[in-house]
Amino acid sequence: MPSPTRKLRPASLLALSAALGMSLSGCRLEDAMAIAGASGQIPYAALPASSAALPYGYAPDVYDLPYAPPAPIGRLDSYDDGYAWAERAYAADYAFHQAPPDYGFWYEGVQPWVWRTAANWLTFAEPFDDGYRTYYYEPEADYPYFVRDAEYGYGYDPYGRLVTLYDPYGRMLPASHLYDRADEAGLYWARARALREAAEREQRMRVAEALWFARRETLARQQQGWIQAATTYDPWVAYRARTDERELRLFQDERLRREREIDRWERRQAALQRAAYERRDDGSRWSLLNFGRQRSAEQHAINAERQAQRRAERELRVAERDQARDLRQVERGRRQAVLEERRQESLAEARPERRERMVERQARRAEVQERRAAEVRTEQRRERLAERQARQERVRAVREQSGREQARVQRAAERAQVQQERQARREQVRAQAQARPDRTPQREMRAYQPRGGEAQEQRRQQRAERQKQRQQQPQQPTDNGGGDDKGGNGKGGGKNKD
Numbered sequence: 001m002p003s004p005t006r007k008l009r010p011a012s013l014l015a016l017s018a019a020l021g022m023s024l025s026g027c028r029l030e031d032a033m034a035i036a037g038a039s040g041q042i043p044y045a046a047l048p049a050s051s052a053a054l055p056y057g058y059a060p061d062v063y064d065l066p067y068a069p070p071a072p073i074g075r076l077d078s079y080d081d082g083y084a085w086a087e088r089a090y091a092a093d094y095a096f097h098q099a100p101p102d103y104g105f106w107y108e109g110v111q112p113w114v115w116r117t118a119a120n121w122l123t124f125a126e127p128f129d130d131g132y133r134t135y136y137y138e139p140e141a142d143y144p145y146f147v148r149d150a151e152y153g154y155g156y157d158p159y160g161r162l163v164t165l166y167d168p169y170g171r172m173l174p175a176s177h178l179y180d181r182a183d184e185a186g187l188y189w190a191r192a193r194a195l196r197e198a199a200e201r202e203q204r205m206r207v208a209e210a211l212w213f214a215r216r217e218t219l220a221r222q223q224q225g226w227i228q229a230a231t232t233y234d235p236w237v238a239y240r241a242r243t244d245e246r247e248l249r250l251f252q253d254e255r256l257r258r259e260r261e262i263d264r265w266e267r268r269q270a271a272l273q274r275a276a277y278e279r280r281d282d283g284s285r286w287s288l289l290n291f292g293r294q295r296s297a298e299q300h301a302i303n304a305e306r307q308a309q310r311r312a313e314r315e316l317r318v319a320e321r322d323q324a325r326d327l328r329q330v331e332r333g334r335r336q337a338v339l340e341e342r343r344q345e346s347l348a349e350a351r352p353e354r355r356e357r358m359v360e361r362q363a364r365r366a367e368v369q370e371r372r373a374a375e376v377r378t379e380q381r382r383e384r385l386a387e388r389q390a391r392q393e394r395v396r397a398v399r400e401q402s403g404r405e406q407a408r409v410q411r412a413a414e415r416a417q418v419q420q421e422r423q424a425r426r427e428q429v430r431a432q433a434q435a436r437p438d439r440t441p442q443r444e445m446r447a448y449q450p451r452g453g454e455a456q457e458q459r460r461q462q463r464a465e466r467q468k469q470r471q472q473q474p475q476q477p478t479d480n481g482g483g484d485d486k487g488g489n490g491k492g493g494g495k496n497k498d
Contacts, residue, residue: 074161170229
């Protein structure tokens with residue numbers, strides 16, 4: 001990877017003096033700008049040139065910006081992605097490093113500068129006391145994803161929540177620091193939105209060469225510190241290696257184009273400088289150089305005095321704010337002490353009555369607790385009794401079911417035994433009948449005495465058979481010697497036997 005630093009060439013450092021010399025000798029600065037933009041490589045070369053002269057306006061300090069609510073605090077999805085915002089801002093700085101801005105515009109007495117890629121990635125820079133505030137925008141975005149001043153770098157998610165914070169050395173600060181810088185992050189967020197709207201609304205113009213040369217070194221020095229942190233701080237370098245330099249490759253084509261543009265532009269400026277020197281004698285050249293140095297020293301003195309004044313004002317505002325905060329804390333402590341004293345007095349006055357009320361409340365509380373405990377015990381006894389009855393019912397049902405089953409089995413066994421006994425008797429009678437054929441059926445049947453309705457039916461049949469046999473036997477005559485014939489049933493005669 002090529003080195004992100006690029007030293008200013010001597011020809012570039014003397015270009016401011018050459019430009020001022022041309023303005024003093026009657027040469028037009030627009031001619032130099034026309035030459036610089038003749039190749040068409042510098043974007044927006046056809047824009048009107050700025051008529052701004054040194055010195056020019058500075059953006060307000062962060063505490064002088066219009067009020068804006070503090071930025072809400074968000075959370076990173078993964079701590080490993082914490083350097084994503086710083087890496088993308090570093091890739092943009094690396095692509096635009098030491099390259100002149102594409103255009104500028106006026107906003108409230110300040111001329112912010114804009115660098116723009118072919119894919120519409122935007123970087124805004126506006127001057128203030130300690131250098132430049134830089135705002136970074138994604139394509140077609142109205143709000144920034146990153147803002148950097150001389151002290152911190154602020155990373156925002158798409159919803160405007162502050163999710164990461166970096167110090168000037170490229171170190172990602174703990175999440176607790178986000179709450180400390182939420183006010184500044186909210187002011188920068190609103191300022192970035194206002195600048196983005198003004199860039200679309202106001203007329204764009206080319207940045208004056210004298211102005212660019214006067215501020216180029218300051219801007220490059222501020223970017224150089226950030227670029228150096230990105231290439232030396234180990235966690236940041238590890239993130240770049242883990243992501244395979246994804247963000248740098250996103251701006252690679254833009255960086256190559258800007259490098260070629262810087263080389264051509266510096267060669268043209270060197271040619272203009274040589275031509276200006278050839279048209280003057282040595283005294284004029286030294287006078288021009290001394291004039292440029294004198295103007296630069298004066299401007300630096302003016303800037304230093306203005307920065308010191310603003311820094312003193314800012315320190316005064318901070319001291320006043322701290323003093324007001326201390327006074328508020330003292331007043332709050334005094335009010336709390338008064339309230340505590342009044343509360344103690346009220347307690348002392350109402351202590352006897354309060355003790356009585358406390359005893360009554362305790363007695364009522366004890367009574368309520370005892371009643372609730374009694375209700376709980378009663379309910380537990382009911383539950384245990386119901387559970388015991390249910391268990392007894394289940395045992396009784398099981399026993400009844402078991403008794404019915406046993407009775408059914410016993411009856412079935414008795415019926416089977418009776419059937420077996422009947423079958424055995426039948427077999428016995430059949431065997432005896434076959435062994436003694438002279439035995440009458442009645443006597444044979446006596447051996448088998450059936451029970452129940454079957455026995456009654458058999459006896460009825462036997463009686464019917466005997467009655468039928470009696471009716472079929474003939475009556476035998478009997479001589480009684482007297483002449484009266486009596487039946488077999490007469491008293492004087494004998495009985496007829498079967």
